[in-house]
Amino acid sequence: MRLDPWWRPLLLIGGATPSNSYVELSEDAVNFRFGWLFRRTLPRSDIEEAVPRRWPLWYGVGWRTNFRGLIGLIGSYQGVVEIHLRTPGRVWGLFSLRRLAVSLEEPQRFLDFLGAA
Numbered sequence: 001m002r003l004d005p006w007w008r009p010l011l012l013i014g015g016a017t018p019s020n021s022y023v024e025l026s027e028d029a030v031n032f033r034f035g036w037l038f039r040r041t042l043p044r045s046d047i048e049e050a051v052p053r054r055w056p057l058w059y060g061v062g063w064r065t066n067f068r069g070l071i072g073l074i075g076s077y078q079g080v081v082e083i084h085l086r087t088p089g090r091v092w093g094l095f096s097l098r099r100l101a102v103s104l105e106e107p108q109r110f111l112d113f114l115g116a117a
Contacts, residue, residue, distance in 0.1 A: 001034065002103040003075035007061045011035065011075055014063055021075060023102060025113050030083075032102065034073040037063050038091070042100075048084045050114045052107055055080040065091075069098030076103040081110055 001021040003011060011021075016035030024031040031041045055077050064072035071091050074080065082101045089097040104110050 001073065001075055002079045002105045004078075007075055011062060014038075016062075016075065021073075023104065023110065025110070030114075032073065032100070034063065034075075034102075038071075038073055040091075040100075042083075042085070044114070046086050047114060048086045050081055050083045050111055052111070053080050053082040053101060055101065055103070064101075065095045067095065069096045070101060071095060071097050071099070072101040074101065074103050079104045079107040081107045 001023060003016065003018055003021055014035040014037040020036070021034045027044070029041050029043050030047065033039045055072070055074060057077065059072065059074070061074045064074055069088065080101055080103050082099055084099050085097065091097045
């Protein structure tokens with residue numbers, strides 16, 4: 001994941017560091033981790049689509065939600081990709097998860113990998 005240096009002190013509140021904030025890709029699943037507040041493995045078959053998106057300043061950084069199914073794992077305003085899920089889920093037992101936005105170091109590589117499925 002992309003964590004800009006100026007946001008790292010703020011992200012430490014949830015334990016997010018460059019070493020424990022990442023996206024792992026495999027043939028069958030995508031594993032998301034953002035500090036100790038977010039860890040989720042999604043089957044690739046559950047990913048309907050992934051698209052680049054703009055993340056406005058007023059949406060903020062860190063662990064974000066719009067209370068309508070979007071969860072953001074944002075360490076940078078650059079390189080944000082939004083993943084649309086076939087099957088909605090729950091996050092932290094409170095929030096609906098239908099779309100997941102993540103800031104990535106190499107967003108195009110991530111999109112290319114998912115497109116090869």
